[in-house]
Amino acid sequence: MFVSNWKIGRVLGIPIHVHASWFAVFFFVTWSLATGYLPETLPGLSESRYWGMGGISSLLMFLSVLLHELGHSYVALHYRIPISQITLFIFGGMAHMGKEPPNPRAEFLIALAGPLVSLLLGVGCLGGAMAVDALFSGLGLQGFVVLGGLLGMVNVQLGLFNLIPGFPLDGGRALRAGLWAWNKDFNRATSQAALTGIGFGVALGVIGAVVLAGAWSGVLGHSIAANGGWLILIGAFLFSAALSSKRQAAMRSSLAAVTVRQVMVHPVVTVPPDMAVQDAVDQYFVAHGFGGFPVCEEGQVVGVVTVGDVQAIATALWPWRRVRDIMCPVPQAFCIPPDWSVMQAMERMAHGGWDRLVVVEDGAIVGLITRSAIAQFLQLHQSEA
Numbered sequence: 001m002f003v004s005n006w007k008i009g010r011v012l013g014i015p016i017h018v019h020a021s022w023f024a025v026f027f028f029v030t031w032s033l034a035t036g037y038l039p040e041t042l043p044g045l046s047e048s049r050y051w052g053m054g055g056i057s058s059l060l061m062f063l064s065v066l067l068h069e070l071g072h073s074y075v076a077l078h079y080r081i082p083i084s085q086i087t088l089f090i091f092g093g094m095a096h097m098g099k100e101p102p103n104p105r106a107e108f109l110i111a112l113a114g115p116l117v118s119l120l121l122g123v124g125c126l127g128g129a130m131a132v133d134a135l136f137s138g139l140g141l142q143g144f145v146v147l148g149g150l151l152g153m154v155n156v157q158l159g160l161f162n163l164i165p166g167f168p169l170d171g172g173r174a175l176r177a178g179l180w181a182w183n184k185d186f187n188r189a190t191s192q193a194a195l196t197g198i199g200f201g202v203a204l205g206v207i208g209a210v211v212l213a214g215a216w217s218g219v220l221g222h223s224i225a226a227n228g229g230w231l232i233l234i235g236a237f238l239f240s241a242a243l244s245s246k247r248q249a250a251m252r253s254s255l256a257a258v259t260v261r262q263v264m265v266h267p268v269v270t271v272p273p274d275m276a277v278q279d280a281v282d283q284y285f286v287a288h289g290f291g292g293f294p295v296c297e298e299g300q301v302v303g304v305v306t307v308g309d310v311q312a313i314a315t316a317l318w319p320w321r322r323v324r325d326i327m328c329p330v331p332q333a334f335c336i337p338p339d340w341s342v343m344q345a346m347e348r349m350a351h352g353g354w355d356r357l358v359v360v361e362d363g364a365i366v367g368l369i370t371r372s373a374i375a376q377f378l379q380l381h382q383s384e385a
């Protein structure tokens with residue numbers, strides 16, 4: 001299998017991953033510093049020195065992006081939001097949060113923590129570079145001054161760019177927090193904030209295209225063409241991320257209004273745990289054509305058996321093994337009441353890693369809700385809308 005993601009360590013208990021696309025950025029930044037920026041600002045050094053300094057600067061920029069994400073993560077962990085990993089990729093970094101923030105205040109603080117870290121680092125580096133320049137001029141520390149200045153500018157830009165109020169950028173998240181506090185509807189706030197993300201995505205793309213056209217026609221310098229291309233890429237990325245957030249919000253709000261009872265399938269066919277696998281195949285899987293069945297004993301759900309469980313053992317063993325031996329045991333959380341919303345059911349499925357849940361009312365099984373039934377329901381109702 002092609003691996004595109006490498007784990008490089010762990011900070012605050014969070015695994016840090018680097019995506020393959022990050023290496024492209026690393027080499028591009030190192031190359032452009034070593035062959036352009038550094039020889040211009042620090043003339044008279046050897047080529048290997050420029051490449052060494054370029055590499056160190058790129059690594060420190062990578063560290064800056066990581067610290068920005070750790071800023072978000074630190075506040076998120078404070079609100080008990082699990083962070084599964086931090087990924088560094090071509091457009092920067094991303095902290096993968098296990099769930100949505102519990103309230104607008106939490107979302108606001110998590111969103112602003114990253115840019116705050118970047119701006120503080122930026123101001124610190126710029127201040128440090130200026131102090132070294134003023135106090136120790138003539139001591140041959142010009143390299144540190146240039147590096148500090150460069151890193152300071154990068155961090156300030158990182159902080160300011162992320163404050164653009166287009167969701168899902170940090171500024172857009174802060175905006176969503178405000179809209180969420182204002183209209184008390186998380187999905188509606190997401191949808192509105194995503195609109196600004198779409199708008200900023202288009203605007204960045206247009207600005208990038210103008211810059212590119214200017215560079216081509218000779219009005220602007222040729223060296224600025226790469227910036228135009230970069231703006232178009234970032235604009236496209238923001239546009240597509242905002243659009244998918246908007247679609248997801250629309251889906252979530254329609255699923256929040258539908259109850260499990262409306263979507264569940266019934267009556268439910270259950271399998272007894274002491275039946276031979278061969279009999280279960282003949283009498284249930286083949287006869288009904290379903291992908292899986294709850295296993296019930298004295299009215300209680302004790303497990304679930306799927307086609308995959310059956311296929312995992314050799315056909316010759318089917319008459320000799322019982323359903324109980326191959327089923328997946330399930331906890332109480334596998335059963336939900338019919339008046340839950342479909343959204344709640346989906347969250348429960350995601351949390352437990354299941355693709356179906358049993359619906360129980362007054363101690364009796366009344367239905368089964370599956371991912372495929374929800375997908376089918378959505379498809380039917382989207383065409384209505």
Ligand SMILES: [Zn+2]
Nearest residue numbers: 114115162170
């Ligand atoms: Zn951020």
